[in-house]
Amino acid sequence: MCIDVNHVSKQYTLWKIKGWTRRERQVIEAVKDVSFRVEPGRALALIGPNGAGKSTLIKLLCGILSPTRGSIRVLGMDPFKDRSKLAYHISSVFGQRSQLWYHLPPIDTFLLLGRIYDIDRVELKKRMKELVELFDLSSFLYQPVRKLSLGQRMRCEIAAALIHNPKILFLDEPTIGLDVVARSMVIDILKDLNQRKNVTIILTSHDTGDIERLCEDVIVLNEGRIVLESNIREMRKNFFHTKIIEIEFAGQHADLDLPPGVSVIERSGPVVKLEVNLKVQDANEVVSRIVAQNSVRDITIQDPPLESIIQHIYLSGDPAGREAEQNAQIDG
């Protein structure tokens, strides 16, 4: 087992100043009785709305914070107590914070990290060469970090985090602020690391595209609690109550005669998008009916975007995937 989290809670204590002499204690329970396990080589997404406790959980797993209750084992170690020993085997990237020296070029941070992790000179040179190639850093390796674009800096951040060949990589919003091209490059590299080098990845992101491309497992947190723990494929299956049918009509078409449970969500010239409620209608039957009544050039059936399922889970606050269980019972 790579990560084993048992009934972990984390409280922050804040002191509010009340008048000149009084202070009021306020306790925020950011993580509440959370338990889960991660097998080596998996890619897990921690998702949830703002303030759900994702960053706190990552900090607990990295040993930056200690739990108020419960126990955590990462690679068999207690991350808080064995922090310096564990540091040789894990790494973290926080999108909002940098570990690169701002006024120095990235190469200097790489060399410094090589010293910190006691990496032999020859080995360090070899690893730097690999990372420079993998992240395509050669054109700005000797430029001060302050002069790099955000995308270039993030590539250097992740490269720096990998210099000591960690077994687990924790990433908290690693693509925040990146444009589509830079984001796609970062996610592709992470996927490659996960699949080829078996690096376990724990990621928080608000971007469903990143999650879908990189992760196979997902934990949804809400107000500090796990509200769903699932495989992304299972989550899609259990939470999809709708299908989207996109039809391109050949020429003019009369008003569609739609059965109950089917509604038009978009119209653009000859293209019409329909949403089918699968609890009421079968999508294939809807397609057959439309094709029989109209002249159709193209027709596709799609799943709704992952984003809409996640939104649905957040809104329903469905504890421990109760709705998913009910659906599984109905289906099966």
Ligand SMILES: Nc1ncnc2c1ncn2[C@@H]1O[C@H](COP(=O)(O)OP(=O)(O)OP(=O)(O)O)[C@@H](O)[C@H]1O
């Ligand atoms: N250092 C701290 N001191 C006090 N409260 C904190 C601290 N860090 C986080 N919190 C509180 O703990 C709760 C969880 O915060 P956390 O940053 O873990 O959530 P998050 O899911 O990562 O949110 P976001 O998506 O906005 O980054 C929030 O209510 C937050 O205000």
